[in-house]
Amino acid sequence: MSTFIQTVIVGLRLGSVYALIALGYTMVYGIIRLINFAHGDFIMVGGYTIIFTVPLALALGLPAWAAVLAAIAVCALVGMGTEIIAYRPVRKKGTNMSALITAIAMSLFLENLAQAIPAIGPNPKVADQMFTAGGFRIGSVTFEYTTVITIVISAVIMVVLYMFTQKTRLGRAMRCVSEDKAAATLMGINVNHTIILTFAIGSALAAVAALMYMAQYPRIYTTLGSDLGIKAFVSAVLGGIGIIPGAVLGGFVVGLFESFTTSYISSSLSDAVVFLILIVVLLLKPAGIMGKNVGEKV
Amino acid sequence: MKNNKTAQGILLNTIVIVVLFALFQALTAAFGGAGSFKLVLVPSLWQCCYLILLAASLNLVLGFLGQLSLGHCGFMAIGAYTAALLSLACERAGVFTDKSGAVYILIIFACILAAGLLAAVTGLLVGIPALRLKGDYLAIITLGFGMIIVNVINNLPFCGQDGLAQGSAAASLYKTGLGFGSKAKVTYLWIALLVTVLCVTLMFMFVRSKYGRAIRAIRDDEIAASASGINVSSYKVLTFTYSAFFAGVAGALYACATSSLSTASFAFTNAGILNSTFVVVMVVLGGMGSLTGSIVAAVIMFFVNYQIANGSWVAALPPFLNGVFKYPMLVYAVVLIVVIIFRPRGIFGTYEFSLINLAGDIRRARVRRAEAKAERKEAKAHA
Numbered sequence: 001m002s003t004f005i006q007t008v009i010v011g012l013r014l015g016s017v018y019a020l021i022a023l024g025y026t027m028v029y030g031i032i033r034l035i036n037f038a039h040g041d042f043i044m045v046g047g048y049t050i051i052f053t054v055p056l057a058l059a060l061g062l063p064a065w066a067a068v069l070a071a072i073a074v075c076a077l078v079g080m081g082t083e084i085i086a087y088r089p090v091r092k093k094g095t096n097m098s099a100l101i102t103a104i105a106m107s108l109f110l111e112n113l114a115q116a117i118p119a120i121g122p123n124p125k126v127a128d129q130m131f132t133a134g135g136f137r138i139g140s141v142t143f144e145y146t147t148v149i150t151i152v153i154s155a156v157i158m159v160v161l162y163m164f165t166q167k168t169r170l171g172r173a174m175r176c177v178s179e180d181k182a183a184a185t186l187m188g189i190n191v192n193h194t195i196i197l198t199f200a201i202g203s204a205l206a207a208v209a210a211l212m213y214m215a216q217y218p219r220i221y222t223t224l225g226s227d228l229g230i231k232a233f234v235s236a237v238l239g240g241i242g243i244i245p246g247a248v249l250g251g252f253v254v255g256l257f258e259s260f261t262t263s264y265i266s267s268s269l270s271d272a273v274v275f276l277i278l279i280v281v282l283l284l285k286p287a288g289i290m291g292k293n294v295g296e297k298v
Numbered sequence: 299m300k301n302n303k304t305a306q307g308i309l310l311n312t313i314v315i316v317v318l319f320a321l322f323q324a325l326t327a328a329f330g331g332a333g334s335f336k337l338v339l340v341p342s343l344w345q346c347c348y349l350i351l352l353a354a355s356l357n358l359v360l361g362f363l364g365q366l367s368l369g370h371c372g373f374m375a376i377g378a379y380t381a382a383l384l385s386l387a388c389e390r391a392g393v394f395t396d397k398s399g400a401v402y403i404l405i406i407f408a409c410i411l412a413a414g415l416l417a418a419v420t421g422l423l424v425g426i427p428a429l430r431l432k433g434d435y436l437a438i439i440t441l442g443f444g445m446i447i448v449n450v451i452n453n454l455p456f457c458g459q460d461g462l463a464q465g466s467a468a469a470s471l472y473k474t475g476l477g478f479g480s481k482a483k484v485t486y487l488w489i490a491l492l493v494t495v496l497c498v499t500l501m502f503m504f505v506r507s508k509y510g511r512a513i514r515a516i517r518d519d520e521i522a523a524s525a526s527g528i529n530v531s532s533y534k535v536l537t538f539t540y541s542a543f544f545a546g547v548a549g550a551l552y553a554c555a556t557s558s559l560s561t562a563s564f565a566f567t568n569a570g571i572l573n574s575t576f577v578v579v580m581v582v583l584g585g586m587g588s589l590t591g592s593i594v595a596a597v598i599m600f601f602v603n604y605q606i607a608n609g610s611w612v613a614a615l616p617p618f619l620n621g622v623f624k625y626p627m628l629v630y631a632v633v634l635i636v637v638i639i640f641r642p643r644g645i646f647g648t649y650e651f652s653l654i655n656l657a658g659d660i661r662r663a664r665v666r667r668a669e670a671k672a673e674r675k676e677a678k679a680h681a
Contacts (some may be wrong), residue, residue, distance in 0.1 A: 035434050035438070094638065094642045096434075097360075098638045100366055102635055102638050104368070105635045105638070108630070112627045112631060115625050234442075275439075282428075282431060282435060
């Protein structure tokens with residue numbers, strides 16, 4: 001029984017990291033209908049920023065996790081830069097396909113650029129301890145502080161984000177643009193600014209996800225982004241891409257499945273299982289768990 | 299009249315291919331034993347052959363059908379492992395001993411065919427669920443497939459180390475019945491060339507047939523195509539399967555050209571050039587919707603990559619650029635973005651190079667350029 005509960009907790013912890021990343025995918029997909037393959041690499045950017053700014057944070061007398069503030073800023077800038085330099089020109093001229101290929105190219109570019117920068121290089125880097133070590137026990141189940149903090153912070157961020165999109169003017173503008181760009185323009189919404197804002201928020205979430213990930217696995221490497229990103233993307237599709245609560249649900253489903261596969265079957269099969277679920281869900285309910293089937297306009 | 303021209307075209311192409319081949323055989327006879335011919339040119343040709351097949355077969359899906367597939371090297375992996383293990387089984391069963399003779403050649407062809415067929419069956423299994431969905435799902439599912447297949451091969455005991463009954467689960471397979479050395483590569487080069495020409499011909503026949511017209515209609519407007527009575531999903535699955543077949547054949551040629559197989563070579567991206575992303579780069583560069591463009595792009599990209607890896611001029615560059623060239627995928631990512639932004643149709647667009655139409659094409663291009671020039675002049679005069 002205690003193994004079971006422990007597995008559930010690990011699943012929730014993994015799931016909350018996936019959910020944070022999936023939110024970034026789903027927000028961008030919702031607004032410009034593009035799978036932002038580079039989103040995974042924003043996590044990598046955030047991770048390295050944290051590693052390089054932790055000494056600075058410690059020197060200022062702040063806790064190590066304060067480095068995430070710098071990471072959030074850097075990631076938001078990288079996200080906005082990607083949109084302005086690469087995605088917008090292609091979106092204006094090209095088809096959906098060329099935008100998708102640009103996204104893949106952007107992802108490759110970030111990954112390989114990181115490897116080519118001498119300070120980063122292809123070898124993994126080890127991160128410092130992010131949160132206080134230790135934990136507490138309830139019965140025979142151990143709750144690590146890191147796990148608790150990860151789950152709580154993710155939950156808070158998700159609620160805040162949901163409130164933002166539902167209640168504020170900017171959030172309403174975002175939903176408006178994702179529904180109909182032309183109508184949004186007519187209502188006086190600056191579509192380009194809204195898209196850039198979406199990229200900034202999504203990338204900032206990737207930075208937080210990087211912190212959560214490093215608190216658990218203090219090792220970071222340049223292809224980390226694609227590994228995490230693909231699973232997070234699967235989460236977004238599972239929940240119904242473009243739907244914010246769907247991404248959260250999908251993240252937890254993928255996290256739980258992964259943790260159960262790892263502890264009850266085999267850790268080397270967890271990737272295959274994740275994709276198997278994706279294929280099954282897409283066959284049974286192509287729009288995702290929370291998605292609605294929308295008829296196609298002619 | 300039109301049939302007459304087609305027949306002339308086929309005749310002309312056949313003659314040119316035969317002449318080129320004869321010329322090449324003469325060259326082989328003259329220089330076959332010499333160093334750089336045997337050690338550089340022939341292995342390069344082998345590589346070009348499977349890169350051409352990979353690029354052209356992905357173009358069927360990416361350029362003609364308009365769907366993004368990111369796991370093309372997964373099918374190549376299936377082909378490569380099938381060919382390697384099948385030939386190894388024949389060798390262990392004692393069908394051939396010294397990798398020569400008529401029986402061996404027969405086995406090579408059987409391996410190539412089996413590799414293609416197994417890849418096609420896998421393509422069918424992946425394509426049926428993936429292609430029933432609209433949108434970008436094929437990209438994700440094929441990406442996942444590319445990762446899963448590497449995962450599965452790593453875990454299969456007969457696909458690792460010494461292979462078959464003597465094998466154990468590992469990322470590399472060291473024993474294959476193919477894996478030509480540099481001498482065998484010269485001897486059997488005609489097989490690679492023949493298979494490549496044959497496969498490219500089959501792909502041309504496909505895109506020019508009624509199936510090719512149907513899939514181009516799907517690419518341009520799916521709803522209109524299905525309203526005109528085209529069964530969209532079955533045509534999609536057909537094209538995907540057909541494309542997977544040739545990726546499998548490319549894999550078999552790869553198995554012939556390398557002494558050991560490693561799953562890392564078939565990943566989504568890696569440090570070398572053999573990965574699914576590189577194939578996408580070749581197709582986009584050559585032009586989505588032009589098979590001849592893919593062929594040209596495959597040769598160009600091979601050459602560029604060879605130069606980056608081996609060229610003496612790279613060492614002479616300033617250290618910063620030199621460091622960049624250690625990561626060729628960085629260069630290709632930039633190339634891909636620049637091509638997509640400034641020339642989204644690639645080098646060839648949808649133009650197909652053909653010998654019999656060459657004179658006409660050049661004439662038409664010249665007329666078009668003159669017209670464009672006149673138009674610009676007129677616009678300037680008005681302004």
